[in-house]
Amino acid sequence: MSDGSTGNGRKGPRSHPPMFPNPNVLDEVLYTYLRRADRMGWSAYELVEQDSITNIARPERLSEQQVSAVKTVLYVEDHLPGYLSEYLRLMTDPDVPDEQHIVNRNTLHFTFRWVAEEDRHAHVLEMYLNKTGLCAPTELATEMVCERKTAYDFPYEHTVEGFVYLALQEKATHLYYRALARDLDEPLLKSILTKMGADEASHGAFFYDLLIKCHKGDLDALSQKISAVANDFKMPVQNNLTNYRRQVLGLMRAAPSYKHPDVFADMMGAVERAAKQYGRESLQLITPEPVT
Ligand SMILES: [Fe+2]
Numbered sequence: 001m002s003d004g005s006t007g008n009g010r011k012g013p014r015s016h017p018p019m020f021p022n023p024n025v026l027d028e029v030l031y032t033y034l035r036r037a038d039r040m041g042w043s044a045y046e047l048v049e050q051d052s053i054t055n056i057a058r059p060e061r062l063s064e065q066q067v068s069a070v071k072t073v074l075y076v077e078d079h080l081p082g083y084l085s086e087y088l089r090l091m092t093d094p095d096v097p098d099e100q101h102i103v104n105r106n107t108l109h110f111t112f113r114w115v116a117e118e119d120r121h122a123h124v125l126e127m128y129l130n131k132t133g134l135c136a137p138t139e140l141a142t143e144m145v146c147e148r149k150t151a152y153d154f155p156y157e158h159t160v161e162g163f164v165y166l167a168l169q170e171k172a173t174h175l176y177y178r179a180l181a182r183d184l185d186e187p188l189l190k191s192i193l194t195k196m197g198a199d200e201a202s203h204g205a206f207f208y209d210l211l212i213k214c215h216k217g218d219l220d221a222l223s224q225k226i227s228a229v230a231n232d233f234k235m236p237v238q239n240n241l242t243n244y245r246r247q248v249l250g251l252m253r254a255a256p257s258y259k260h261p262d263v264f265a266d267m268m269g270a271v272e273r274a275a276k277q278y279g280r281e282s283l284q285l286i287t288p289e290p291v292t
């Protein structure tokens, strides 16, 4: 019987990798994320209410390229129904060992809040494009259907590599929204992208925390996994957009201050800081109290 390993964590025949994440680490990281999410709540309706559209929005200041980039961001966010069904398929798999099943159920506490926040991103952008008159609602809805119809196939099974991929995806969206907000001159869209970017930073923090704390004794192994996954990673749902190359090029041109290599550097930096911190902690543990 094959053990299903393809050597890089990518999909292969059935296998049961070691349990991940560690249940105690998950509890701790979940608490931090969910409490933070409670404090960060915002309403898409409040952001694009008529008053803001009339008094704050300056859609005429956006270039065609910037409007296209916002539409691409919307299509990416709007892939949510597809990737939620993929995650649910993986997380509710009845054939995994019971203890993995229990930890998967607990991981869904994160997933459900996370997808609610991602859904808010698609919703706020769709409302923004329609209410500002930048798009005609029926045309936009048709384009969204077209993009959404391509099946989303998560490139990893429920493994550490899958979580690394998600961490990179969250960090890429965080850094991209921050760059786009900085590079365009429309105050309402800047606020929307800033709110979205803060959510993405919070999602990224969840994955960083989880991965780093689960690898406390072996951060070198985590760094190697990050390097391997980052080699294949470009942008979220990269294979699901029509004319992917054109759309990604448009994203980059609309936000020239976005630097894709920063995504990898940011995650490796977080691992390095953790290694230093853990090093200091263990030094404190073994250094005897000074005798006075
Ligand atoms: Fe998002």
Ligand SMILES: [Fe+2]
Binding pocket: 118, 170, 173, 199, 200, 203
């Ligand atoms: Fe996100």
